Amino acid sequence: MPYVEVRGGSIRVKWWGGEYRLDADGKATRRKKYESASGPEPGVPFDDEDEAYNYGLDREHEVRHGTHIPRANSKTVMRDYCWMWLDAQDLRDTSTTRYRSRLRARIVPYWGERSVGEITTWEYEAWKKGLQASAARGELSHYYVDQLISLFGMLMTDAVVKYKLRSESPVIRQRNRGRYRKKQRETKQPMQMAVLHALATNAYRVWGFAGWTYIWTLAFTGMRPPGEMWGLRREFASPTWPASDPDPERRESMMQRYGPNTMPAIRVQYQSQYERGQRKQVGPKYDSHRTLVVPPFLHEMHAALLASHDSPWVFPALGGGQMGTQWGKTYWPYIRGGAPERSARRDRIRQEIHPVPEMVGKRIYLLRHGHREWLEEDGHPRIAMETRMGHEVAGVEGLYSNLTPPMERRIAETLQERWEAFWGMGVWWSPPFPTLLPEG
Template sequence: MAYAEKRGKSWRVRYQLPNGKYDSESGFETKQDALDWGRAQETDVQRKVFVNPSDGRKLFGEWVDEWRQVMDVGEMTQQTYGSRLNAVILPKWERTPIGDITSMSYRAWQAQLKAQYKKNYVDAIEGLMRMLLDDAVDEKLIPFNPMPAGSKRKRGRHVAVDTGDEYVWPTPRQARLLAENARLLRGDQWAVMILTVAYTGLRMGEVSGLRRDQLNLLGLEYGKSLRVQWQGQWLTEPAKHTVSKGETLETIAALRHADPKRAEDVAAANEIEVGAKLRAGQKLRLAKGFTLLPPKYSSYRTLILPPFLGDLLSELLAANSHDYLVFPSQRGKPLRVDDQFYGRFWHPAIRGQDEEPSRRGRPEQAALPAVEGLADMVPHGLRHGHKVWLDGQGHPRVAVEERMGHKLQGVEGTYSHTSPEMELGIARGLQEAWEKSLTDEVDQTAEWRERRSS
């Protein structure tokens, strides 16, 4: 039962907590104010909605440490969350009591984020912050999430929202021209990589993690396929692996790192010998660096290839010397989409470059024409283009989304299914798109064929 005590010129109230113990709050001007406040807390205790005011004094950084301990997400998501927390969120809020984060202080920080970063990144930061504060509400550290609701009407002047399409995506002809530039720049493998993304819709992680054993290139004209089984990612923290029967450190390194020589790194991460005998079900830490992980959203899928792409991939595997990966880097290592990838390959391929002679150890640089209309396209734009092509050809939505690695929600997702005829129809539509791209400009078609034969 709440009761009030005189303390100097003010009043203190003591009230009962859910565990039966008493807590107190000071600074009330009158006895009645103190009693009203204390009785309100005890009413919340009875209604099981009580939030202890002292819990709100926990520092935000302390809450993040606790939250990380129970976070159950994949390795890539864990790394992404850690990066956003360390780079943006914690520098601002780490030493702030979680109960002192107000709507106004959050809005001021939000304005700073929008001035400093691109919209997609700001949205990602806000999504993580909302998750942290929602979980704090669930744990009764704070009574409500101070972040403004997205649909709530805001004061202030109207700000126009850009509703334009954020991604630049190619037509089949533009994808072909980009592939031609990629071939001149780095060789056949890079041309085939561009066309593979454009005509399968793979994510770049799925491209870098595409293993030779995921390609089935034998069979009839439309019998060739590609299995999406892994995505390749560069991790700063070790991933985990559950040992299957008969596996060794060498086979695990070959499977998850695409390099059996990295068995020594896996052994070091687990403080065991390279030749140690493993048991089925044993949990291992993999090495840091390039690692093959399950595809995003566990979107395993098998894609029927248009015949032209199956032929190009067959030729590539015959010429490619890497034991595991279909698209390794120039030096035979796992592909990394970093600043060097953009500066030395992607940007010259889409924006063109001037011819430069060889000098001071640098190889000569072939002149490349810019692919008109693609100057601002990122690699993910090829995946967007794939979706646009399939929608434009009128394929069933369920088949398109399944090929993209998406799952339909609601009733449509429950009752819609992709048939073999739908998959075959997509492959035929993509083959027609490729053949049409070759006839869009006859002179460039001849040039493409001449380049392939040279």
């Protein structure tokens, strides 16, 4: 039972917190560890002894029912908890880096000196409203704000469920409450072949035949840029795979279904990522290893591209190595935004490049979105679309459905038809297919 102490003008209540003291060897003794409080909230004293006694009874009720949070735990400050939480997560290096950046930039500076157990819903809502106001003024992106709010929600949920630092989360999600705010989405237009042709033409002028093939490959396979595209190795391209697959078991099974003379396909086996500053080949996002059939025209492009260089990467950088951070500095800005003749010469581009108005300021990831739109327009089954995009279909539908060879052949046929229809509309520029120069 709790007991109340009256000292001068203050009232304090003590209760057993459900734990025992430890001896020098770390073993529990028979001595109970008591907790105490001088008021129902920090800075607010008890009005009388009855209020203090009832407060202690409530705490002991929590102890008996396993919902009690030790006061020492709840006083853990956020600046310590955030980094302990991050160290405990099993994440890929890129996710860890992203979380660390957001914690350091926004969450720890704002909440760092507060105890985990003291944060209230009122305070959380005020912080959230301030971030959303910054996004509305254009100071922060809406995506960044959503990710900050999501990360803070994970911190508070784990503080309740896993680490027992508080009894309930201050993050309360309620649908259809408050003023309606339409979710901000990126403005997109249907992907047009003429726009892709303009991008591919610019990519050829910046990057050569690898750039031309890169744009068409992304648009006609829906691979995730940049990781899956940069991580595509020669042995997994359609002219060589599956005969060149290093896994004997997979090679044997895949050769019964795919091949340059049967159904050309690309194997998405890796993506390229930086881990602790080092470039590494890791599995694709969500471990979405998959096989992507390609239309005949794209297979021919890849055959010509591989014949023109001896790099292990299908899309090597201009220097012959693997593409990396230079993509966002000296490749994509010119491909989508163009370059005047003077700046083009400064960056070793031989001619003026005209901007592509529909893509100025846009992400290349939109080409992946456009591929999904094409699949929907052509009426392919949902299981075929989701599998190609590297997604899983949940529930019974995903359990019983399967991607079949006729589905894949139909995808390759509709993509080839789209390509041929575009070139049949008029005269479009195309680069000559390259060949590897003979030795000497």
